[in-house]
Amino acid sequence: MVLVDVSAQQPFHTTSQTYNNISLGSALTAQDDDTSWLSPSGEFAFGFQKIGNDGGFILAIWFNKIPERSIVWSANGNNLVQKGSTVELTADGQFMLNDIANGTQMFIAEQAAATGVAYAAMLDSGNFVLANRNSTNLWESFNHPTDTILPT
Template identity: 75%
Template structure:
């Protein structure tokens, strides 16, 4: 297997709906190694590498001859994305799939590593979260480093939304959960249902309320937003309507996050206000 390099360019899926590569982040000079929806103007990111850290122009991704996936940053050297005994496992190729899953596979097309098994803040249709998997909200709208909230499917099968001991990844206090215990997984059904499923793939309980919106000719994603809301989003291909949320858990983050210590949904000295476009954080008004 010869080395493969990707500079500041996109490695598309066969349909072109998703791409893997370097995406410029904001107006600064940094780039994010990421996966995104590639057929819409927003190029919405659904996965990012190395905890959302930015790299500089000229950086590359390399699938080495011995099967390691390396990010070669122009500043700071190489960072391993995957190198778990690659030579012994027989990595033969990398592929960007039409599901939005980036995979490393052997000659038998068995996935040895896949982005679906290492989610960041988003899951996509057909994706499964296994016990122990977590989603971390990004820090800010354009800052993809880990933020103040996490969604975790506990080892006992209980799905929980937590605030974190920011800037650390450990959970602080939970503000939403489904009280159930079993050998469950979280499944994002292509028909738009996001639910717990048992070992026989039976639908047990909804993680996000099911939508009544038409999903014909639309893109979907479920994202743990930087404000702590797990939101089901839809983008209609035909009329170009921008991403809009159709259902969320919890329904009202402003009343859900009530901590005995800490800053609640908006942090210290922040006032959470729920509007038609979701929650916003405002400064308290001072009256005389």
């Protein structure tokens, strides 16, 4: 008698998300050209958005394919930073906002670095993540919601 494991013959379906990995040591600078890290589809962007005419910038995630570029998440809330400020994923996995106006640093995901951040990614779901070498999310913007609910 031969026993066959029929569960191994069943189709196995998975869903996956394409990542555009952001390497350790990468940085963005608040400037007028809207430099950002895009999700694979380009639907969402992570970077600095200029707020108002006074020149302040907010570190945010926004809908990138609509003209209004509606912000769906922000790291620094009402504490705008000036042109030239940076956000950096350091070589040792720290994720920090450097405000040049007052010389301060804000750790966005301080605890994640201690657990082995290998890269960051802006996902097509609108979630910005810091992940380890095994692609396990160590920190994600979805765990720190602001005032916008996304479709997914």
